[in-house]
Amino acid sequence: MILQTALLIGLVVFSVLAILLKDLLRSAISLALASLVLGIIFFRMGAPYAGVFEISVVAGLVTVLFILTIALTKSGDEVRESRLANVVFPIVFVAFLAIDALVMKGLIGKVPALASGAEAGTFGEVLWKGRTLDLVGQIAVILAGVFAVLALFRKRDKHE
Amino acid sequence: MIILFVVLPLIVAGLLPLAGKVSRRVLPDLLANATLLFLLVYAAVAGRALIAGGPVLHQSSWLGEAVGIRLALDGFSLLMLVVVSLVGLAASLFSIDYMEHYGAKGNFYALYLVMVAGMNGLILATDLFAVYVFLEVAAVASYALVAYGLGHDELEAAFKYLMLSVVASAFLVAGIAVVFGMTGSLDFAAVASGLRELNAGPVLGIASALFLLGFGLKAALVPFHAWLPDAHPSAPAPISAVLSGLLIKVSGVYAMTRIFLNVFGLTPALSTVLLWLGAVSMVAAAFLALGQKDMKRMLAYSSISQVGYVVLGIGIGTPLGIAGGLFHLFNHALAKGLLFLTSGSVQQATGTRDLDEMGGLAKRMPVTAVTNLVGALSISGVPPLNGFWSKLIIIVALVQAGHPVFAVLAVLASVLTLWYYLLMQRKAFFGKLNEKWAAVKEAPFWMTAATVLLALLCVGIGILFASTVTTWVQPAADVLADGIHAVAGSWGF
Numbered sequence: 058m059i060l061q062t063a064l065l066i067g068l069v070v071f072s073v074l075a076i077l078l079k080d081l082l083r084s085a086i087s088l089a090l091a092s093l094v095l096g097i098i099f100f101r102m103g104a105p106y107a108g109v110f111e112i113s114v115v116a117g118l119v120t121v122l123f124i125l126t127i128a129l130t131k132s133g134d135e136v137r138e139s140r141l142a143n144v145v146f147p148i149v150f151v152a153f154l155a156i157d158a159l160v161m162k163g164l165i166g167k168v169p170a171l172a173s174g175a176e177a178g179t180f181g182e183v184l185w186k187g188r189t190l191d192l193v194g195q196i197a198v199i200l201a202g203v204f205a206v207l208a209l210f211r212k213r214d215k216h217e
Numbered sequence: 218m219i220i221l222f223v224v225l226p227l228i229v230a231g232l233l234p235l236a237g238k239v240s241r242r243v244l245p246d247l248l249a250n251a252t253l254l255f256l257l258v259y260a261a262v263a264g265r266a267l268i269a270g271g272p273v274l275h276q277s278s279w280l281g282e283a284v285g286i287r288l289a290l291d292g293f294s295l296l297m298l299v300v301v302s303l304v305g306l307a308a309s310l311f312s313i314d315y316m317e318h319y320g321a322k323g324n325f326y327a328l329y330l331v332m333v334a335g336m337n338g339l340i341l342a343t344d345l346f347a348v349y350v351f352l353e354v355a356a357v358a359s360y361a362l363v364a365y366g367l368g369h370d371e372l373e374a375a376f377k378y379l380m381l382s383v384v385a386s387a388f389l390v391a392g393i394a395v396v397f398g399m400t401g402s403l404d405f406a407a408v409a410s411g412l413r414e415l416n417a418g419p420v421l422g423i424a425s426a427l428f429l430l431g432f433g434l435k436a437a438l439v440p441f442h443a444w445l446p447d448a449h450p451s452a453p454a455p456i457s458a459v460l461s462g463l464l465i466k467v468s469g470v471y472a473m474t475r476i477f478l479n480v481f482g483l484t485p486a487l488s489t490v491l492l493w494l495g496a497v498s499m500v501a502a503a504f505l506a507l508g509q510k511d512m513k514r515m516l517a518y519s520s521i522s523q524v525g526y527v528v529l530g531i532g533i534g535t536p537l538g539i540a541g542g543l544f545h546l547f548n549h550a551l552a553k554g555l556l557f558l559t560s561g562s563v564q565q566a567t568g569t570r571d572l573d574e575m576g577g578l579a580k581r582m583p584v585t586a587v588t589n590l591v592g593a594l595s596i597s598g599v600p601p602l603n604g605f606w607s608k609l610i611i612i613v614a615l616v617q618a619g620h621p622v623f624a625v626l627a628v629l630a631s632v633l634t635l636w637y638y639l640l641m642q643r644k645a646f647f648g649k650l651n652e653k654w655a656a657v658k659e660a661p662f663w664m665t666a667a668t669v670l671l672a673l674l675c676v677g678i679g680i681l682f683a684s685t686v687t688t689w690v691q692p693a694a695d696v697l698a699d700g701i702h703a704v705a706g707s708w709g710f
Binding site for chain 2: 167168169170171185186188189190191195196197198204205209
């Protein structure tokens with residue numbers, strides 16, 4: 058219980074840091090730590106596949122992409138953020154925490170749920186037999202991503 | 218073989234960049250338009266026969282074993298497939314000439330077809346998570362298409378669109394998680410019967426609120442509309458036509474309606490919320506449109522206002538109201554598609570979207586001026602065009618259901634609509650020809666052909682509205698009016 062609470066607090070703290078830190082590199086690393094903690098929480102709650110993906114893709118691959126991108130920027134490229142965001146975020150965050158503390162605990166117990174059995178089948182079976190359409194969707198998203206990169210980084214025609 | 222609606226555009230999209238290497242223009246034009254024409258013919262000709270005996274359920278198998286691809290086609294999805302193919306084809310024909318100067322046509326059509334595949338997948342999906350996945354497919358392709366011109370405005374608009382879409386997706390995933398937590402299932406049929414068993418009032422309310430925020434953002438209902446007036450005008454004209462004509466309707470209105478009416482069941486509270494959201498969007502966006510000087514921005518605000526009508530009609534919840542809402546969805550897709558295409562013709566000819574700079578263009582671009590007028594009058598609800606009938610049905614349904622105030626608002630918003638469209642028509646096409654535009658010529662063949670096609674449909678459907686309603690709209694409205702029985706009873710796999 059203590060470990061679980063510590064992990065959850067860690068998740069919130071690193072997520073907030075990822076938003077508030079001015080230095081992009083530190084911000085990216087905070088995000089990676091947050092998803093690492095989330096991955097561990099997934100493992101502890103009996104969802105190893107979700108944990109593996111969270112840690113390998115979000116904490117690993119995405120962080121590498123972020124850091125590579127940051128490395129490609131120059132010191133003059135900073136964009137000044139609006140003051141409003143700096144004021145609004147903490148207010149919304151505190152309000153959210155207050156609502157969370159007051160409401161959620163009572164609410165969670167009241168959510169009606171149908172009894173459901175344990176997940177059946179291996180990862181491959183679930184993905185291939187249960188969620189095949191999502192795989193088609195994934196292929197489409199990847200296609201869209203590739204075409205988007207090809208289109209947005211194309212050489213412009215002479216007249217432009 | 219309803220899976221063709223998803224798989225065929227994806228396969229062709231995969232081939233298009235290669236085709237673009239072989240032939241820079243002709244082959245991509247031909248492949249993309251032939252694909253959309255095939256889908257249109259398939260939906261319009263074979264679709265009615267397919268669903269004659271009830272909804273068609275498709276379960277794919279791989280090497281003799283069933284895999285998890287389950288799709289369903291009923292009256293509502295068929296209507297949406299026809300709309301997507303029709304407006305999709307018109308915009309794609311328009312692109313033959315319009316996208317010439319953007320370059321990389323193969324890539325353009327590839328993204329375009331992925332977007333169409335995403336919309337078709339969403340329309341045919343039978344579970345909540347598949348709805349989310351295909352919504353993202355269409356959205357990812359559309360971000361790139363909005364930014365396709367690579368100018369500062371385009372990139373900024375695409376970024377804003379991306380950010381607000383991500384917020385919408387977050388709400389949707391949260392809503393899906395709440396429903397999954399309660400019912401242990403994502404399948405429409407299983408969720409519908411599970412929720413009935415649970416009788417989960419307040420928690421279902423939370424899930425509904427999350428979906429409302431998510432789909433409200435996607436459909437750009439006021440007050441979730443901030444992204445649309447930037448994103449839609451910045452895109453190339455055929456993409457604006459598809460975004461306003463189709464995407465907000467498929468990923469906003471269709472998904473929301475399917476889930477609220479067929480899976481959750483429309484409660485009186487939800488109906489009231491939809492009525493108010495629809496009415497506020499309809500009126501507020503009409504006022505905002507009045508003050509616009511940018512032609513495409515005015516059209517974008519008009520889209521928000523007209524989606525308000527659609528939601529208002531569906532929100533009534535009576536069979537007549539739903540039929541009116543869906544008919545208006547169909548008509549608005551055609552007319553707004555048409556108007557964005559004509560605005561593209563004007564922008565290409567003059568290089569500006571500023572209405573104050575235009576004037577007298579009807580003398581130089583007679584076909585564009587006439588087709589623009591048809592679209593404008595249709596959306597404003599002038600008889601005998603198609604938009605008149607759908608607005609009339611919505612207003613009659615409002616009065617019948619005991620909502621006279623909303624009916625009056627609908628009439629008032631219609632007057633406002635006519636006002637700003639006449640302003641547009643006067644500033645752009647009528648009056649003395651601005652000397653700057655003395656050398657302007659009518660749009661090239663395919664651009665004109667696409668707008669004429671849509672204008673003829675607006676007129677034709679206006680004249681033959683009764684048969685259009687009975688053939689296409691009524692079966693769709695029946696599915697929605699049936700509520701959760703339409704899905705819970707007959708969609709079991």
